[in-house]
Amino acid sequence: MSESSSTPTPLGAFLRDRRARMDPASFGFGGRRRTPGLRREEVAQRANISPTWYTWLEQGRGGAPSSDVLDRLANGLMLTAPEREHLFLLALGRPPAMKYSRPDHVTPRLQRVLDALPTSPAIIKTATWDVIAWNTAATRLLTDYSKLRREERNVLRLIFTNSVTRAAQDDWWNIARYVVGAFRADAARAGAGAEINAIVDELSRISPEFESLWRENDVAAHADGMKRLRHPEHGLIELEFSVFAVEGRPDLGMLVYNPATPDSARRVAELLSAQNDGSANP
Structure with a gap:
């Protein structure tokens, strides 16, 4: 032929x-x-x-x-x-269906991008909201992920099972509803069906609040928004957040927080300075 x-x-x-x-x-x-x-x-x-x-x-x-x-x-x-x-x-005329495989790390280059944001907490999360990379500002203002076990570094687990994380949210219920809806959309888009079932079953057993929100079947876009944290020493900190796609890695997203007001910027600077001086608990 x-x-x-x-x-x-x-x-x-x-x-x-x-x-x-x-x-x-x-x-x-x-x-x-x-x-x-x-x-x-x-x-x-x-x-x-x-x-x-x-x-x-x-x-x-x-x-x-x-x-x-x-x-x-x-x-x-x-x-x-x-x-x-x-x-x-x-x-x-469309990409193939996703076959999800949980990543465990990021490239050194991507980690350097996080580290180049000294006053903006930033993390890299997977489609199932496992946190696999973070910068120093994130450990100071959000959670010190390095002190958590691998399976604990998950946004949903922290929101629904960690009392410190829960207490820091100024409006926990609405944050929890938003996180559940955005998680549902991200995980489904990545084809992570088995992974969704595992974490949903686990959290439904542990948290009646999660089970109730999951049954609502809400889906939320996860692109940008506001977050209000209450720090025990520095008070209310208002943050804007944006989510950025990682080129070539549709299973990853970079979440960056920036102070939303001059007062919050001052509080963040004070918090980071105090941590660097060793004058506050990590």
Whole structure:
């Protein structure tokens, strides 16, 4: 069958380009070749689809492939995560369904971004609201996550089971409702169904308030807003927060807090200064 394509589409051109980049010898395919890369029938074999169907895809014929076919093509062509997403966008006009995998750390570069905000508490949270990175200001004003066990570094667990965190919220009930709704949206978007069930079951047993809020089925956008904290020594601190996507990591979000008023900015500066001087409890 001819390797030429009469009317190449963006999808067909992408498939053909990736096919041409693959080394036949690495996959046990031999023989003399006029063109680089794998043959169409070899890609079809690796993807467990018919050679005719694969040829049609490269030629822009046969309609849109299913998600299952695209997954097999991505595996057969050994696509990276960004390449796999691009394949789905070309074929279906949407990214693939998320397959959630809980991250445990961030890159040193991303940690340096947090550390470059000395007076703004900032954290990196996962889609299930596990906190996996933070800066010094966050440990002073929010929670010293370094002193918590890994499983305790979760925003929902802190809100519903940690008495110190609860007491610091100026309007705990509305904060709790907002957190539950935003968590529901983030976790569902990331495809973290099993992880959602585990934490929901746990908190429903521990906290009747969480169980009640979860049953309301509210969904909240988590982009920006206000937070009011009551510090035992520095009083009321009003903060604005914004959530930023982490490029290439749809499962992560960076949450940054900034003082909302000059008075709150002064209180934050005093709190951080006192901590640095060692004159207050950490």
